Amino acid sequence: MMQADKQQAENSRDPVEGKADGQAGSDASSAGENQRVIALVDDDRNILTTLSIALQAEGYATRVYSDGEAALAALQSNPPDLAVFDIKMPRMDGMELLRQLRAHSDLPVIFLTSKDQEEDEEAGLAMGADDYIAKPFSQRLLLARIRAILRRAAPLEEGHEPASDAKAPANGLIVRGRLSMDPARHQVTWGGDNVSLTVTEFLILEALAQRPGVIKSRNQLMDAAYPDDIFVDDRTVDSHIKRLRRKFRSVDPGFGAIETLYGAGYSFSDG
Numbered sequence: 001m002m003q004a005d006k007q008q009a010e011n012s013r014d015p016v017e018g019k020a021d022g023q024a025g026s027d028a029s030s031a032g033e034n035q036r037v038i039a040l041v042d043d044d045r046n047i048l049t050t051l052s053i054a055l056q057a058e059g060y061a062t063r064v065y066s067d068g069e070a071a072l073a074a075l076q077s078n079p080p081d082l083a084v085f086d087i088k089m090p091r092m093d094g095m096e097l098l099r100q101l102r103a104h105s106d107l108p109v110i111f112l113t114s115k116d117q118e119e120d121e122e123a124g125l126a127m128g129a130d131d132y133i134a135k136p137f138s139q140r141l142l143l144a145r146i147r148a149i150l151r152r153a154a155p156l157e158e159g160h161e162p163a164s165d166a167k168a169p170a171n172g173l174i175v176r177g178r179l180s181m182d183p184a185r186h187q188v189t190w191g192g193d194n195v196s197l198t199v200t201e202f203l204i205l206e207a208l209a210q211r212p213g214v215i216k217s218r219n220q221l222m223d224a225a226y227p228d229d230i231f232v233d234d235r236t237v238d239s240h241i242k243r244l245r246r247k248f249r250s251v252d253p254g255f256g257a258i259e260t261l262y263g264a265g266y267s268f269s270d271g
Contacts, residue, residue, distance in 0.1 A: 036150055037061045037080040041071045041097065042112070043089045051084070054139050055146075068092030072100055079107050082149060084142070087113035087124065095127065102128040106186075106198050108149045112137065125239035126246075130200045132236070152225065153199045176209045177270035179257065193251040200225050201244050204237070208258065208268035217265040241266060 038060045042048050045066070052062040063080060065071035069092045075083060085094035098109060111124045114135040124132050131145050174181040178191040186202060188195045197205065207224035208216055216224075218237045225240070241258060248255040259267050 035059065035061050036082070037063060038146065039063045039065065039071065039075060039080040039083040041065045041068060041083060041089070041094065042086040043067055044086070047086075047112075051139070051142070054143065058143060060146075068094065068097035072097055075101060075107065076104060079105060081153070082108045082110070082146060084110045084112050084146075085129075087111060095123065098124070098127050098129060106196055108153055108199050110142070110145060110149070112142070125236060126243055128198055128201075128243060130198055149199060152203055174206065174209055176212055176268065177257070178252075179209060179268075179270065181206060181209060190248055190251055190255070195247050195251060197244070197247065201240055201247075204240050205244055205258075205268075208266060209270075212268050212270040215261050215265050215267045221266065 036059075038055050040048050040051055040055075040062060041064075042051075043066050048064045048066070052064055055062050063074070065074065067089050068085075071083075072092065085097060087094035089097075094111060094113065098111075101107060101109070106128075108130045109128070110131045110133060111129045112133050112135065113124075130149055133142055133145065172182065172184050174183070180189045181187075181202075183202075183206065186197075186199075188197055188202065188205070203225045204221050207221055221237050225237075241260075245255065245258055248257070257269050259269055261267060
């Protein structure tokens with residue numbers, strides 16, 4: 001048996017079998033020091049096997065879970081770099097898994113599902129998913145989306161220089177009225193209260209806050225959050241904006257700094 005197939009055969013066993021914490025054992029322990037770890041949560045074993053082999057061929061380590069309940073504790077106790085969830089699963093579906101995960105974690109998440117209705121996409125993004133791909137899907141597209149999200153997350157984890165028009169203080173902070181953003185630590189506060197954002201939400205807000213009052217089109221915001229040549233529907237940006245507003249209004253019910261310019265895009269007001 002080829003090594004990749006042998007490794008995958010072990011991964012494809014029930015991830016909770018013999019594991020108190022529900023974690024898929026072999027790949028989690030075999031990940032190299034700088035190897036990115038991708039968690040796959042799907043009740044379709046064929047998809048788990050196929051995607052795990054494809055991801056390992058690209059140099060990633062994988063952990064696989066066949067249902068949301070098995071995945072939740074492991075994702076919280078030993079987070080991967082990114083997770084791919086199916087929505088329709090027994091015991092705990094992907095929506096509920098994401099809802100519980102988002103109560104404590106900003107782990108990047110891609111939804112992978114056979115549901116392709118607009119309301120399902122908007123619901124997933126509104127709950128904090130970073131991306132959404134409907135089945136049937138292209139493995140190349142999924143791999144491209146994974147690479148894009150991991151690249152977007154890397155500067156936030158390691159620290160990066162703000163854009164030249166951000167006019168941030170020397171310490172790298174972006175301060176706009178009551179808003180304070182620290183890209184090096186991926187931290188955001190509003191009037192001193194912490195606001196927890198996903199990678200995508202952070203990058204969209206950063207693009208808006210860099211130039212207060214300047215209208216950013218959906219395409220410009222997509223370029224800021226999705227720098228690769230990957231198609232992203234306009235509704236994706238709208239859903240992230242809705243979630244940003246909801247999060248800021250949870251600490252300030254009167255929040256109105258993100259303004260909609262109908263037919264043009266969005267802008268940030270620091271007044």
